[in-house]
Amino acid sequence: MKKKILVTGSDGFIGSHLVEALQDAGYQVRAFVYYNSFNSWGWLDTFPKDRIEDIEIFAGDIRDPNGVRNAVKGVDIVFHLAALIGIPFSYYSPDMYVDTNIKGTLNILQACRDKDTERIIVTSTSEVYGTARYVPIDEKHPLQGQSPYSASKIGADKIAESFYRSFGTPVVIARPFNTYGPRQSARAVIPTIITQLLTGKEEIRLGSLHPTRDLNFVTDICRGFIELARCDDAIGKEINIGSGREISIGELARLIIGKINPHAKIISVDERKRPDKSEVERLLCDNTLINRLTGWVPQKTLEQGIEKTIEWFKNADNLRGYKLNIYNV
Numbered sequence: 001m002k003k004k005i006l007v008t009g010s011d012g013f014i015g016s017h018l019v020e021a022l023q024d025a026g027y028q029v030r031a032f033v034y035y036n037s038f039n040s041w042g043w044l045d046t047f048p049k050d051r052i053e054d055i056e057i058f059a060g061d062i063r064d065p066n067g068v069r070n071a072v073k074g075v076d077i078v079f080h081l082a083a084l085i086g087i088p089f090s091y092y093s094p095d096m097y098v099d100t101n102i103k104g105t106l107n108i109l110q111a112c113r114d115k116d117t118e119r120i121i122v123t124s125t126s127e128v129y130g131t132a133r134y135v136p137i138d139e140k141h142p143l144q145g146q147s148p149y150s151a152s153k154i155g156a157d158k159i160a161e162s163f164y165r166s167f168g169t170p171v172v173i174a175r176p177f178n179t180y181g182p183r184q185s186a187r188a189v190i191p192t193i194i195t196q197l198l199t200g201k202e203e204i205r206l207g208s209l210h211p212t213r214d215l216n217f218v219t220d221i222c223r224g225f226i227e228l229a230r231c232d233d234a235i236g237k238e239i240n241i242g243s244g245r246e247i248s249i250g251e252l253a254r255l256i257i258g259k260i261n262p263h264a265k266i267i268s269v270d271e272r273k274r275p276d277k278s279e280v281e282r283l284l285c286d287n288t289l290i291n292r293l294t295g296w297v298p299q300k301t302l303e304q305g306i307e308k309t310i311e312w313f314k315n316a317d318n319l320r321g322y323k324l325n326i327y328n329v
Contacts, residue, residue, distance in 0.1 A: 002027060003027055003077060004027070004030065004074060004077075005027045005029050005030065005075060005079065006030045006032060006072060006075040007022070007029060007032060007081065008108065009080075009081030010029075010032055010033060010081070011040070011042025012043065012081065013043070013179075013185060013218070014081055014123075015082075017182075017183070017218045018079060018081065018222045019031055019044065019055065020047075020051070021219065021223065021226060022079075029055050030055075030058055030071070030075060031044060031056065032060060032071050034059070035059040035060050044057070062100060062107060062108070065107045068110075068111045069111040069114065072115050072117060075117065076117070076118045077118055077119045077120075078117055078119070078121065079123070081123045082104060083100060083101050083153070083156075084097050085125075086187050087127070087147045087150075087274065088274075090149035091278075097151075097152040098155070100152075101155070102156050102159065104156075105122060105156035105159055105160060108122075109159060109169060113167055113169050119229055119235070120160075120169065120171045120172070121172050121174050121225055121228060121229050122157065122160040124153055124156070125150070125153050126176065126177040126214065126283050127146075127149065127153060128143045128153050128154045128175070129142075129143065130143070130145070130146040131144070131146070131279070131281040131282055132281070132282040132284060135282065136244060136285055137284060137285060138289070139175070143157075146277065147278050157173050160173055165236075171235065174224065175238055177213070177215070178214060178215050178216065179217075180216070180218065180305065180309060181217050182218070182308070182309060182312035186324070190256070191309075193253050194256060194260070194309065196324075197257065197261050197264060198313060199325070202261075203264070203266075204253060205272065206253060206267070206268055207249075207268065207271075207272035207273040207274065208268065208273050208279060209249050209266065210248055210249070210250065211248065211282065212246040212282045212284065213246065213249070213283050214242045214243055214244070214246050216298060216305075217299075217300035217305035217308070217309075219299075220300055221241055224241035224290060224296050227290070227295075227296050228241075228290070231294050233293050234293055239289050239290050239293070240285050240286060240289065240290060241290055242285025242286075244287050245302065246282070250266065255302075259306065259307065
């Protein structure tokens with residue numbers, strides 16, 4: 001019998017790709033989407049008819065405990081991805097991040113505990129590490145809340161850990177490093193660079209250029225999630241998912257510029273910079289643990305992933321929801 005999977009945040013970037021990967025792997029999927037007056041299912045609205053008809057849609061709000069209990073009912077495994085993720089917006093509205101990221105995760109854990117869910121994959125982020133104190137960053141690295149967003153994700157991770165330690169709840173904390181690919185928000189750096197270039201801009205406006213990131217194509221991250229859900233030895237652990245390769249934002253921009261418009265110039269503007277003490281200067285993943293537990297290694301190189309991402313953004317039909325001529329916070 002097929003296992004039934006709930007994916008929260010399935011209307012978003014990574015969530016929609018995970019829904020596809022789970023369908024392709026033969027699972028039954030219930031997609032938890034954010035209820036709204038437009039009846040929008042986010043990126044799921046772009047799925048072909050045969051794929052969307054095979055998904056059970058649940059519209060609700062991760063902040064609502066009763067709705068979450070109903071969403072969890074009858075499922076074997078929960079992938080919890082629903083979160084507020086924009087770092088600049090977290091400077092303005094930290095309360096929203098606590099309500100969504102911490103309390104929302106608590107709602108999932110409470111519901112899964114009540115329903116004896118077989119496995120819960122809680123999505124963390126490499127931002128919880130803050131600026132690397134040593135590299136590569138393994139799971140023993142200290143956690144540092146350098147933005148309200150990262151602090152809220154640390155809180156969510158620790159709530160999840162406490163449920164494992166207190167109640168034996170079968171939680172895995174999956175910690176992807178920077179993810180990119182088709183459907184990513186224009187707030188993220190790679191879509192920001194690509195869309196500025198594709199709209200003909202000769203000056204590409206970015207924030208700080210020196211910080212480094214460990215970038216991972218979205219299908220590799222989804223494969224890592226699924227491998228961790230299948231691994232009994234992953235229960236109770238925080239586990240990095242990352243490539244083990246770092247690149248500075250400036251180098252990344254030059255890589256993308258070379259593929260679209262080699263004549264474009266890069267400009268660093270204060271408007272797009274984080275506060276000094278909030279900037280995460282360096283992220284580089286140690287993926288030893290996930291490799292030992294599951295054999296996972298990335299399949300896409302950065303160059304391959306960038307090319308696929310550019311190809312997707314070149315299709316105007318994919319950009320209907322994007323606002324390309326403003327700075328997206």
